[in-house]
Structures are given as C-alpha cells and as structure tokens.
Amino acid sequence: MIRVYFLAAALGTTMFAAVSGEEVFKQRCAGCHEQNNPRIPQVDTLRKLPAARILRTLNWGVMGNVAYTMSIAEREAVASYLGTAAPSVTVAPAAFCADRAVRFTSDAKGKTPQPQWNGWSPGINNSRYQSIQAAGLTLDGVQRLKLKWAFAYDGDTTAFAQPTIIDGNLFTGSAGGVIHALDAKTGCIRWTYDARGPVRSSILAVNTGKGYSLLFGDQLGWFYSLDAATGRELWKKKIEEHDAARLTGSPVEYNGTVFVPVASWEENRAISADYACCTFRGSVAALRARDGAPVWHTYTVDVPKQIGKLWGPSGAPVWSAPTLDIARGLLYVTTGDNYSPPATATSDAVLALDLKFGKIVWSRQLSAGDIFSGGCSRQGIACGPDFDFGSSAILVNTGNVRSGNRDLLLAGQKSGVVYALDPARKGEIVWQIRVGKGSTNGGVQWGMAADGQNVYAAVSDLARAAVRSSDPADLRTSNLDPNVGGGLHAIRIVDGAKIWSAEPQHTCPENRAGCSPAQPAAVTVTPGIVFSGSVDGHMRAYSSEDGRILWDFDTAREYSTVNGVKGHGGSIDGPGAVVVDGMVYVNSGYSRQNGMPGNVLLAFGTD
Ligand code: HEC
Numbered sequence: 001m002i003r004v005y006f007l008a009a010a011l012g013t014t015m016f017a018a019v020s021g022e023e024v025f026k027q028r029c030a031g032c033h034e035q036n037n038p039r040i041p042q043v044d045t046l047r048k049l050p051a052a053r054i055l056r057t058l059n060w061g062v063m064g065n066v067a068y069t070m071s072i073a074e075r076e077a078v079a080s081y082l083g084t085a086a087p088s089v090t091v092a093p094a095a096f097c098a099d100r101a102v103r104f105t106s107d108a109k110g111k112t113p114q115p116q117w118n119g120w121s122p123g124i125n126n127s128r129y130q131s132i133q134a135a136g137l138t139l140d141g142v143q144r145l146k147l148k149w150a151f152a153y154d155g156d157t158t159a160f161a162q163p164t165i166i167d168g169n170l171f172t173g174s175a176g177g178v179i180h181a182l183d184a185k186t187g188c189i190r191w192t193y194d195a196r197g198p199v200r201s202s203i204l205a206v207n208t209g210k211g212y213s214l215l216f217g218d219q220l221g222w223f224y225s226l227d228a229a230t231g232r233e234l235w236k237k238k239i240e241e242h243d244a245a246r247l248t249g250s251p252v253e254y255n256g257t258v259f260v261p262v263a264s265w266e267e268n269r270a271i272s273a274d275y276a277c278c279t280f281r282g283s284v285a286a287l288r289a290r291d292g293a294p295v296w297h298t299y300t301v302d303v304p305k306q307i308g309k310l311w312g313p314s315g316a317p318v319w320s321a322p323t324l325d326i327a328r329g330l331l332y333v334t335t336g337d338n339y340s341p342p343a344t345a346t347s348d349a350v351l352a353l354d355l356k357f358g359k360i361v362w363s364r365q366l367s368a369g370d371i372f373s374g375g376c377s378r379q380g381i382a383c384g385p386d387f388d389f390g391s392s393a394i395l396v397n398t399g400n401v402r403s404g405n406r407d408l409l410l411a412g413q414k415s416g417v418v419y420a421l422d423p424a425r426k427g428e429i430v431w432q433i434r435v436g437k438g439s440t441n442g443g444v445q446w447g448m449a450a451d452g453q454n455v456y457a458a459v460s461d462l463a464r465a466a467v468r469s470s471d472p473a474d475l476r477t478s479n480l481d482p483n484v485g486g487g488l489h490a491i492r493i494v495d496g497a498k499i500w501s502a503e504p505q506h507t508c509p510e511n512r513a514g515c516s517p518a519q520p521a522a523v524t525v526t527p528g529i530v531f532s533g534s535v536d537g538h539m540r541a542y543s544s545e546d547g548r549i550l551w552d553f554d555t556a557r558e559y560s561t562v563n564g565v566k567g568h569g570g571s572i573d574g575p576g577a578v579v580v581d582g583m584v585y586v587n588s589g590y591s592r593q594n595g596m597p598g599n600v601l602l603a604f605g606t607d
Contacts, residue, residue, distance in 0.1 A: 019073045021081025028070065029078065032472045039473035051083030053155055059219060060175040060198040061157050064592060065477050068268040072220065072243050089154045089178055095563035097188035102181055102229045104167045104212060115581040116166045119204040120250035120321035126392040128449035128524050128576060135526035136582035142529050142541045142551050145584060145604040149187040150559035152567030153178070157597035159587040162202040162575030171214055171228065172601065173199025181231060184583065187562035187603060191231035196222050200574065202250040206289050215258050215289065217247025223260055225292065237292040242280045244269050250321040254355065258289045259331055263317035267339055271374035278339035278373055279304050282317035284331070286358055296358035300335050300346045307341065310379060315339035316347040320392040325423060329355050332395065334411055336388030337370040341381065348387050350411050350427055364427030366413055386440040387415040391447040391522065395423065398494050399452060408493065410455045412444030418457050420496060431496030435489045436461045441593055446574055447522030449530065451544060454490040454499055458532045460520035461485035462593060476594045480535065482508035485518035488532050488542060502547035508536050514571060514596035522576035533572030535595050539586045555588035559600055570598025582606055
C-alpha cells in the first residue's frame with residue numbers, strides 16, 4: 001500500500017492511497033520506541049501526546065531525521081494512529097496581554113509611520129539594512145543591550161521564524177505552526193492562530209486600506225492571509241501540490257500582488273531507495289493579495305519526464321525572498337541545484353522575472369551541472385557540489401557618478417563566492433570574491449546585508465565530524481566539528497574589495513554537542529553595526545568600520561519566559577537579528593543540521 005503511495009507522491013499528484021498508521025508505526029517507529037531504553041519514550045507515552053504534536057515532531061522536531069524519508073500521508077497516518085485529538089499547544093491564560101487589542105497607528109491620517117521591520121528585510125531591495133531612525137540603536141547603545149524578555153515555543157526544538165514588527169506589534173510563526181501576535185515591548189500574547197505546517201517564512205503585513213493582512217507560507221506548501229487585528233483567517237491556498245513542497249522564503253508584495261517563492265525537501269526524500277527521484281520543480285507564484293486569486297505561476301524547469309528509473313528535469317527550488325526592482329519591472333529570485341538529470345540552465349542561478357506576467361526575462365547561472373539529492377550516489381550520478389543559493393539577491397545602487405552610479409545585484413552562494421551582477425546587462429558578472437570554502441550548508445547560507453558602502457557576508461562552512469553513533473537514542477546523523485567554519489567579511493560594493501574580515505570565534509565548550517563556529521544565519525546591518533549569529537549559540541554585533549566585536553551574547557542557556565513555557569536557547573541559524581525602536585530580536589534553537597536545539601525568541605533592549 002505504501003509503495004502505491006510512493007509512486008503517487010513521485011508524480012506529484014494529490015492522489016492519496018490510504019496509508020495505515022499502524023503499519024507505518026511497525027515499520028518506522030517500533031524498532032526504537034518498543035525498545036526498553038530509558039532515553040526513548042515508550043509507546044504508552046506517545047499515546048498520551050496530541051496527534052498534532054506528534055506530527056510536528058516529525059515535520060520539524062526531534063524526529064525530523066527519522067521522518068525525512070516519509071511522505072506527508074505516512075506522517076499524518078502514524079500521528080493520528082498514536083496520538084490524541086487534543087490541540088498541540090494550549091496557552092496559559094497568564095501569557096495573554098491584559099489588553100488584547102492589536103492597534104496600528106502608522107496608517108492613521110497625519111501620523112508619522114512608526115519604526116518597523118516588515119517581512120524578510122526592511123526594504124524591498126533585501127539589503128537587511130535598518131535605518132538609524134527605525135533601529136533606534138547607537139554604537140554606545142548596542143554595547144548596553146540586556147535581555148528584556150524571552151518567549152518560548154511550546155514543544156519545539158527549533159526557533160526559525162524571523163519576527164515582523166509594526167507599531168509595537170510583533171507577528172511570528174513557529175516550528176509548531178502556531179502564529180503569535182505579541183506585544184513587541186513585553187512579549188505578552190494578543191492572539192494565536194494554528195497553521196497546518198511549520199512556519200519559518202517571515203510574515204509580510206500588507207496594508208489593505210481596511211487594516212493589515214498578514215501573508216506567509218508554511219512547510220507543507222500552504223499560503224495564508226490573516227486579519228492582523230484578530231488573527232482571523234481571510235484565505236488560504238495550497239500553492240504547490242507536490243508532496244515535498246515547502247515555503248521557506250518569505251513573500252514580497254507590490255501593487256496588490258504577492259510573490260511567493262517555492263522550495264522543497266525532495267532532495268532528502270530521495271534518500272529512500274524506492275523513491276523515484278525527482279519530480280519537484282522550483283517556482284514563484286504570484287497571487288492577488290486580497291483573495292489569493294492566481295495571477296501567474298512560473299516554474300524554473302520544464303515538466304519532468306521519466307528517463308529510465310529517474311524523473312527529470314527537477315529542482316532549482318527558490319529558498320529565499322524575491323527582490324523587487326520596480327524601475328525595471330522585474331522580480332529577482334535565486335535558485336538551488338537540480339535534483340536529477342538533465343541539468344538545466346536555471347539551477348544555481350539568479351533569474352529575472354517580469355513582474356506582470358512572470359516570464360523569465362534573463363537568467364544568470366553561477367554553477368552549471370550541479371545535480372544533487374540524497375540518492376545521487378546510489379543512482380550513479382556525479383553528486384553535487386550542492387551549491388544552491390539560499391539567500392536573496394540584494395539590489396543596490398553604487399550611489400555616485402564617480403563610482404558609476406549603477407545598480408548592482410549582490411548574490412552570495414553556498415559555494416562561498418559573493419557576486420555582483422549587472423541588472424542592466426542580463427546579470428553579467430561585474431565582480432566576484434570568494435569568502436568561504438563552500439559546502440552543502442554554505443558558504444554563504446541564509447542572507448547577506450548591505451549598507452550602501454559594503455556588503456557583509458557571513459560564512460557557514462559548517463563541517464561534520466562524521467561517525468554516526470550506534471546508540472538509537474542519539475538521533476544526530478553526525479557530529480559538528482567545533483573548530484571549522486565561520487567568519488564575517490565586509491566587501492566594498494563598488495569594486496568587490498575586501499575591507500575587513502572578522503575571524504571565526506572558537507568558543508565551543510568541550511562536550512557541547514551541536515556546537516560549531518559556523519555563521520549560516522542571515523546578517524543584519526544598522527548604521528555602524530553588523531549583527532551575525534552562529535551555530536555556537538552566540539549573537540554578536542560587530543563594528544561595520546573594522547569588524548571588532550561590540551557585543552556578544554551566548555543564547556544557549558535556560559530561560560524563564562514571559563509565557564511560562566520552559567525555554568532553552570541553542571544554535572542560531574536561518575533568520576537574522578531584527579532591530580526596531582531600540583530593541584533587538586533574536587531567534588535561538590536549530591536542531592536540523594545536527595545543531596543545538598532550542599525554542600526561544602529573545603528580546604534585548606537598552607533602558
Ligand atoms: C532511531 C530511533 C527512533 C526512531 C526510528 C523513532 N524514534 Fe521517536 N524518539 C526517539 C528518541 C531517542 C526520542 C527522544 C528524543 C528526545 O527526547 O530528545 C524520541 C522521541 C519521540 C517523540 C517525543 C517528542 C516529544 O514531543 O517529546 C515522538 C512523538 C516520537 N519520537 C515519535 C516517533 C514516531 C511517530 C516515529 C516513527 C515514525 C519515531 N518516533 C521513530 C527515537 C526514535
């Protein structure tokens with residue numbers, strides 16, 4: 001029965017063959033959970049958990065590595081076979097604000113807009129630059145930052161959703177799929193909403209004239225619009241029917257149209273020997289923000305055909321937030337590798353799409369022939385190097401006539417190379433510079449930042465010290481090397497010259513499993529200050545002048561939290577610091593890639 005389903009999934013159809021939860025449990029879970037091992041919860045314990053919680057444990061929790069090779073239907077079947085019908089999270093009454101009204105002041109007539117950080121980057125150019133007025137943080141202030149409050153996501157092992165802040169309201173997703181509206185100053189809860197899957201895309205608030213709607217995607221391919229004032233669902237749409245689809249990159253909006261990047265975990269799905277690799281196609285979907293009506297949907301590769309045992313072309317997913325170029329009427333997206341042959345010209349590339357119709361106007365490939373999946377070696381394909389783009393292209397203007405007064409697109413790749421492309425010449429390479437060695441976990445991983453002078457690129461180069469443990473209670477697929485990876489580089493935008501480099505910090509204590517100096521998290525810049533987080537759990541602020549460290553906070557510890565849930569920090573990976581109105585918001589905890597688990601959103605302030 002399961003085999004039938006695999007085939008359906010491989011074809012990317014919605015045809016679900018029935019899956020028996022009991023069968024899945026016997027085949028996939030019993031081996032560990034029926035063992036008499038004190039570190040593995042027994043079946044009786046699992047039976048007391050809500051099915052919704054078991055499902056998210058599989059989707060983005062401690063069972064993530066086990067569940068990678070399972071279809072969505074198998075996960076759902078085993079979760080409902082084991083678990084109860086109770087909701088996955090219950091919020092303690094004391095965690096709610098006394099005043100639960102979400103108010104917006106920016107749109108009221110005559111009011112100056114309040115400082116905000118809306119979506120992946122404060123500006124549509126994806127520079128992750130926050131102005132001094134909006135940041136409200138001086139060089140002196142950053143050195144006085146203290147923890148103001150900690151908020152914990154109940155039952156999660158990863159905190160990877162970057163918050164959006166508007167008029168003192170904080171909106172954020174979570175690995176458990178719960179969307180929270182919090183008071184940005186105190187962390188009390190105004191409302192919650194349960195999405196179907198884990199939400200890591202940052203939330204985009206769009207002013208509709210009748211208030212704000214919140215737009216975001218989940219890790220199952222669903223896209224949502226909520227009323228920001230109440231958390232009420234306005235509409236939701238399955239953007240992509242493929243079983244392995246995941247909406248990781250954040251949406252952007254222009255003129256009433258929202259642009260949604262689409263990626264997948266089919267690379268991991270292909271670890272299964274009986275999986276017909278691969279049928280997922282990266283894409284960008286444009287929808288009407290008001291009601292989700294389709295405007296266009298552009299795929300990065302053609303419809304796959306069966307070639308021997310495999311399917312192709314496939315892959316070229318879009319992991320990051322698209323970049324708007326209103327003047328040229330273009331939308332730039334960066335793509336990942338192909339999953340199966342044939343290789344296409346649109347993988348590991350920067351694509352320019354026509355905003356109105358979604359047509360690919362030009363494409364600049366930076367690594368050709370990169371075919372990678374969890375099954376590549378078994379399939380006899382030359383694997384990798386797996387040099388996706390995981391970060392957005394940044395659109396900048398070099399500013400003065402002497403330096404050419406030209407626009408540049410800055411793109412950082414998992415290969416460890418940062419490129420400046422010319423958007424007026426179909427993405428021709430203007431300069432390039434290597435900052436890291438490059439690896440499956442970056443190189444440059446989730447995002448760079450630019451302040452007009454320099455672009456700041458943090459390096460992951462996360463390294464694994466192989467050796468898989470034979471202990472069934474040790475769920476890590478490998479250990480991280482505590483001495484390899486990391487570093488932050490300032491590169492001059494006009495000519496690509498290296499201005500300074502901040503060496504990686506080697507602060508991993510002995511026996512802190514999952515610790516690494518790698519810096520895969522997105523970088524943030526405010527005037528004079530660059531923020532970069534690390535898998536070692538530290539969030540650091542560097543001087544943008546010379547790279548010296550101004551502030552360093554080790555987030556990997558226990559917290560007493562404003563919502564009363566047990567909180568623990570861990571690795572920093574994925575999103576970057578969000579700086580608004582004198583406060584700095586930091587996510588901590590990232591169990592994937594064998595990093596340190598954690599479940600907190602931390603808020604720092606100076607007074
Ligand atoms: C390789 C061994 C192994 C396999 C296979 C395995 N588990 Fe687990 N599971 C564990 C261990 C070890 C823990 C405890 C992890 C911890 O607490 O850090 C655990 C914990 C859990 C939890 C508890 C998480 C929580 O919220 O406290 C759930 C639920 C779970 N597993 C479900 C499953 C399901 C469903 C399957 C089959 C699809 C499965 N596991 C397969 C080893 C395994």
